[in-house]
Amino acid sequence: MGASCGSKDGQTEVQKPKRGKAAKSEGGVQQVARESRDVASVDDEFLEGRRMIEAAGFVVKSYANFPVQEVAKKGRILVYADKKEKHSGGVIYLKITGSENAPAWHWYFEDMVPDSAVKTEINRDGLWDVRIVPMHGTAMEFVQDESFTLAAKERSDWIAVNGSSSAPVSQEFGLWKCFDGDTTTAWKSPLSGGAFIEFSVPFGVQRGNLTLCTLEAEKPRVCTVYADGKQVAQIEVKPEAGRQVIALGEGARGAKKVRLEFTSVHGDGNVVAVAELGLN
Numbered sequence: 001m002g003a004s005c006g007s008k009d010g011q012t013e014v015q016k017p018k019r020g021k022a023a024k025s026e027g028g029v030q031q032v033a034r035e036s037r038d039v040a041s042v043d044d045e046f047l048e049g050r051r052m053i054e055a056a057g058f059v060v061k062s063y064a065n066f067p068v069q070e071v072a073k074k075g076r077i078l079v080y081a082d083k084k085e086k087h088s089g090g091v092i093y094l095k096i097t098g099s100e101n102a103p104a105w106h107w108y109f110e111d112m113v114p115d116s117a118v119k120t121e122i123n124r125d126g127l128w129d130v131r132i133v134p135m136h137g138t139a140m141e142f143v144q145d146e147s148f149t150l151a152a153k154e155r156s157d158w159i160a161v162n163g164s165s166s167a168p169v170s171q172e173f174g175l176w177k178c179f180d181g182d183t184t185t186a187w188k189s190p191l192s193g194g195a196f197i198e199f200s201v202p203f204g205v206q207r208g209n210l211t212l213c214t215l216e217a218e219k220p221r222v223c224t225v226y227a228d229g230k231q232v233a234q235i236e237v238k239p240e241a242g243r244q245v246i247a248l249g250e251g252a253r254g255a256k257k258v259r260l261e262f263t264s265v266h267g268d269g270n271v272v273a274v275a276e277l278g279l280n
Helices: 047-055
Strands: 058-065 074-082 089-097 100-109 114-120 129-134 140-142 187-190 195-200 209-214 220-227 230-236 242-247 257-265 271-274 276-279
Touching (some): 047 058, 058 089, 058 114, 074 114, 089 114, 089 129, 209 220, 220 271
Antiparallel strands (some): 074 089, 187 271, 195 257, 209 242, 220 230, 220 257
16 A cells, blocks of 8 residues: 555556546546446545544545546545634545545645535546635646546555655656655655655654655665654665665654655765655
């Protein structure tokens, strides 16, 4: 789940959909993802998740069907907000297989309260995009294959993947690439000027296990971890490519904001790459 690395843990790589080869949706637009027609019920399908969200000081505003890539799965979109619906909230894209559910994508907004999240088709490329409508202000649009993907694997954590980072070397290597479930793609950024990734954990870090997946080249070496502004670990990443799990300890548990700073890489390069990232 989440930050797994291909065949190293026995899981199959996500094959990203090819454009223009999907069945037609209503209105004649070619769509890769299909939408389940069954009734979505948060208490029947996501009761424990709802309780987790409420325990963190939020309320569920809506829970509805949403397109999903895989035939054997159901897609759901959940919108939540702080209890007073005045300050913050988020949107979670869930996948359901049988009685199992897990997040595949999670947006969180510290200064915006989402009211709804709907599918849309922004650039006519045959892929569903997402429009998040706030209670006040202008709607935000997320274009699939530019800032997220419905093909992402289910995750084992609840981190928000719309964080921030140092500038990528190009648009092709943006931050979302280390959350897309594809271990052949990566976020890449120059070390010069300070390479970092920062993200929110709205429901708090649970166990404090950091997962990094690295490529054959541009592997990070030294990484300093901050939780809610305090340094909690400085780790030496192994030189082998693939999946590594690092226990951050008690200092990371319960944290709502995490920052990773990369100061060196294995080899002589000046670019650091992270293929997949997770924290549970």
